[in-house]
Amino acid sequence: MCATVGVPQALLYYKYYPLWSTFLEGLGAEVVVSGATTKKMINTGTSLGENELCLPVKVFFGHLVDLKDKADALFVPRVVSVEKRAYTCPKFLGLPDLARSVDGSLPEILDPVFNSRLSRRKYYEAILDFGTTFTRNKLRIIRAWGAGLAAQKTYEGRLETGLTPMEAMAGEAAAPSGGSLRIGIAGHPYNIYDPYTSLNLIKKLHQWDVDVVTTEMLPAKVLHKEAGRLPKRLFWSYEQEVVGSVFHWLNSKSVDGIIYVLSFACGPDSLVQTLLESEARRKGGMPLMSLVVDEHSGEAGMITRVEAFVDMLRWRRQ
Ligand code: SF4
Structure with missing residues (x-):
C-alpha cells in the first residue's frame, strides 16, 4: 500500500485536483503536491521530453521529477474520455506510459482509467479496481469516490463565481x-x-x-x-x-x-x-x-x- 501519493501540479491538476485529492485521502493516502512551476522544472522536462512534445507535457515531466523523493507513488491517471462521444487529447490517453518513460528511478506510477465511453458498470469497476490498491473495503472506496465527486462539484461552483482554480482551492473570496x-x-x-x-x-x-x-x-x-x-x-x-x-x-x-x-x-x-x-x-x-x-x-x-x-x-x- 502507498502511504504518500504525489500529484503533479500540472496538466489536469487544475481541472480535477479536488476530486482526486479527496478520493485519495478517502482511501487513506496522504497527498503531496509538487511545487509551483519553476525554470528548473521546465529545463528538466524539456531535457527529458521529445522535442515535438507540447510545453504542458514537458512541464508535467518536470513536476514528476520534483516529486521523486517526496512520495511513495505518483498519481498519473489515464483520462480517456470525460463524456460520451468525445475523447481527451491523445497525450492524456498515454500519459502514464509517457510518465514511465521519463525516468526509471521515479516512484511507482498509479494510473486509474477514467473513460466515460465505457458502460457505467465498467467505469465504476475501473474505480473500484484502482481503490483496491489502498483498501479491500469496497464500501470505503465507493464513499471516497462519492466524497471526491462532491468536492469537485463544490469546486466547479466556486469557479463559476469568478474564482481562479488556485483561489477556489484556497477558499478565497x-x-x-x-x-x-x-x-x-x-x-x-x-x-x-x-x-x-x-x-x-x-x-x-x-x-x-x-x-x-x-x-x-x-x-x-x-x-x-x-x-x-x-x-x-x-x-x-x-x-x-x-x-x-x-x-x-x-x-x-x-x-x-x-x-x-x-x-x-x-x-x-x-x-x-x-x-x-x-x-x-x-x-x-x-x-x-x-x-x-x-x-x-x-x-x-x-x-x-x-x-x-x-x-x-x-x-x-x-
Ligand atoms: S491538448 Fe494535448 S497536445 Fe495540446 S497542449 Fe494539451 S496536452 Fe499538449
Missing part, C-alpha cells in the same frame, strides 16, 4: 470586479493558470484594471450549448469547452476582447485557433489575440503584446 475593461481568456487551464508558463497573465491584467473571465468561469451548459453551434462536433472535450467559451463571448458581446492562450506544438490547439479566428471575423470583428506559449516565451515580449492589445481595446471603447 472572489475579487471585486469593476475594472475599466473586461477580457475573456480562453485556453487550457494549465496554460492559463500556471503562473510561470502563463507569465502571470491574469495577475498582470488585474494590475492594469482589467476584469478577467475564463472558460472555467462559465457554466458547463453554456459551453455545451455554444459549442453545439459548430456544424461538426469536435472530437476533444476540452477543446469543445474552449470553443464554447469564445462563441459565448462573441455572441453575448459580454467582453471587450478575447485572448486565446495556446501551446506551441499542440495539434488540437492549432486547429481550434483557426476556427476561433475565423468565427471572430465572421461575427463582426471582436478583437481576438492568440498568444502562443512555449519554453522560449519571454516575459518582455509577451507583456508588450498584451499591453498593446489592452491599449487597443481601451481606444476602441473610447
Whole structure:
C-alpha cells in the first residue's frame, strides 16, 4: 500500500485536483503536491521530453521529477474520455506510459482509467479496481469516490463565481470586479493558470484594471450549448469547452476582447485557433489575440503584446 501519493501540479491538476485529492485521502493516502512551476522544472522536462512534445507535457515531466523523493507513488491517471462521444487529447490517453518513460528511478506510477465511453458498470469497476490498491473495503472506496465527486462539484461552483482554480482551492473570496475593461481568456487551464508558463497573465491584467473571465468561469451548459453551434462536433472535450467559451463571448458581446492562450506544438490547439479566428471575423470583428506559449516565451515580449492589445481595446471603447 502507498502511504504518500504525489500529484503533479500540472496538466489536469487544475481541472480535477479536488476530486482526486479527496478520493485519495478517502482511501487513506496522504497527498503531496509538487511545487509551483519553476525554470528548473521546465529545463528538466524539456531535457527529458521529445522535442515535438507540447510545453504542458514537458512541464508535467518536470513536476514528476520534483516529486521523486517526496512520495511513495505518483498519481498519473489515464483520462480517456470525460463524456460520451468525445475523447481527451491523445497525450492524456498515454500519459502514464509517457510518465514511465521519463525516468526509471521515479516512484511507482498509479494510473486509474477514467473513460466515460465505457458502460457505467465498467467505469465504476475501473474505480473500484484502482481503490483496491489502498483498501479491500469496497464500501470505503465507493464513499471516497462519492466524497471526491462532491468536492469537485463544490469546486466547479466556486469557479463559476469568478474564482481562479488556485483561489477556489484556497477558499478565497472572489475579487471585486469593476475594472475599466473586461477580457475573456480562453485556453487550457494549465496554460492559463500556471503562473510561470502563463507569465502571470491574469495577475498582470488585474494590475492594469482589467476584469478577467475564463472558460472555467462559465457554466458547463453554456459551453455545451455554444459549442453545439459548430456544424461538426469536435472530437476533444476540452477543446469543445474552449470553443464554447469564445462563441459565448462573441455572441453575448459580454467582453471587450478575447485572448486565446495556446501551446506551441499542440495539434488540437492549432486547429481550434483557426476556427476561433475565423468565427471572430465572421461575427463582426471582436478583437481576438492568440498568444502562443512555449519554453522560449519571454516575459518582455509577451507583456508588450498584451499591453498593446489592452491599449487597443481601451481606444476602441473610447
Ligand atoms: S491538448 Fe495540446 S497542449 Fe494539451 S496536452 Fe494535448 S497536445 Fe499538449
